[in-house]
Amino acid sequence: MIFRQLFDAASSTYTYLLGDSGAALLIDPVYEQAPRDLALLEELGLHLQATLDTHVHADHVTGAWRLQRRSGSSIALAAAAGAEGVDRPLAHGDRIDFGSRHLTVRATPGHTNGCLTYVLDDRRMAFTGDSLLIRGCGRTDFQQGSARQLFASVREQILTLPGDCLLYPAHDYRGITVTSVTEERRFNPRLGGDVNIDDFVGHMSHLHLPHPKHMAVAVPANLRCGQPEGDAPADDMPAWAPLTLRFSGVWEIEPMALLEREGAVQIVDVREAAEFIDPLGRLPHAKLVPLSQLMNRLDELDRDRPVVAVCRSGARSAQASVLLAKAGFGKVANLAGGMLRWKAEELPVAADST
The missing domain is CATH 3.60.15.10 (Ribonuclease Z/Hydroxyacylglutathione hydrolase-like)
Structure with a gap:
């Protein structure tokens, strides 16, 4: 049990x-x-x-x-x-x-x-x-x-x-x-x-x-079993993408869902600079902002557009998602599985990646 x-x-x-x-x-x-x-x-x-x-x-x-x-x-x-x-x-x-x-x-x-x-x-x-x-x-x-x-x-x-x-x-x-x-x-x-x-x-x-x-x-x-008065409220799921809330409190987006929306979101890669050009590759349109620099570079991001954080496995980007949410960004998600998952699903990487 x-x-x-x-x-x-x-x-x-x-x-x-x-x-x-x-x-x-x-x-x-x-x-x-x-x-x-x-x-x-x-x-x-x-x-x-x-x-x-x-x-x-x-x-x-x-x-x-x-x-x-x-x-x-x-x-x-x-x-x-x-x-x-x-x-x-x-x-x-x-x-x-x-x-x-x-x-x-x-x-x-x-x-x-x-x-x-x-x-x-x-x-x-x-x-x-x-x-x-x-x-x-x-x-x-x-x-x-x-x-x-x-x-x-x-x-x-x-x-x-x-x-x-x-x-x-x-x-x-x-x-x-x-x-x-x-x-x-x-x-x-x-x-x-x-x-x-x-x-x-x-x-x-x-x-x-x-x-x-x-x-x-x-x-x-x-006495209504928790049902609000009047019309039922709208679904509280984020509307900008199909996301999954993890028990850790982090919202995640699946690789294919991100691929379909990559032009409408900001993709922030929080790996170190050497990893950004390594054989694993990087996402097209991704902006490199290492996790160690993230809090000092928030002004480079648009607070009105959704942000998807990316790293190798999803661990560092999960922490980046938490930090961004605490900093007041309202639409934040972590790429589920990171670049390892993206590569395993054979999704496109930037042209200058090997």
Whole structure:
């Protein structure tokens, strides 16, 4: 089984990718991170079967609708949440298959009335959303929250899992990535040890926290599974060329796509001068700007025209793409595979190359 834990720094949200036999699930995707998630799925050779949200979030907008629009994935969420656009309304005891593996749904309301925990088939991993955080739990003062209900949910549905079961929350604000049932039974200051329901209700009644600053936007959007209001926005893919976003964050262009557009873009070769005239050759119309000089020669480039960075293998030009983007160039791509790939595909090189 493939497992990845991804992070959105703006909301401190963890997104989890689980894959098996070419099929994948994403738990708690974030709207802005959909391109990142799709890039990782492509690189790992996985088809996104479904997105699963643990609850209707108040601090970020889910990526469920956006991912569905790009990949055809189904949207799963608690039936109790009452959201629009859900393909699979979930209830306690439901099973979600992916490849040869599956998750079992456990209803864990209390933070919201639609909170779910997803438990892996061998009970070695569980995804608890905000019901149980690492040494904490979700608040219970809005979205039909109930401290008494949350206490029962965690004690009966999560902390009854095997002690070595790893627990993965939807958020952590200190950068801690995982905990276990045994740890939380012993050390969770709100729900572990000798804490009883009166202790817990008393604690949760006196948190006095401000509401999440994005709640007024996030909750209505998440009740639409992340679909924006009004007309659907245009596709967020770059329009100037067919590009692929890599998980590293770099946009790449295939050699043939560049050949078809070479007159409309600026081609910047970031190799050293000796490499520019070596037997590997160079692209027609390429401008030599070694990577070591790039930041000092930005004024030689037109910021209004797309830029494609090129090197021998694509490694140095990937870094050039990052630097150009940081410098404010809005249309930047890396030539996939560099000159090695260009030459292997027998595409034309400059006439004075040997």
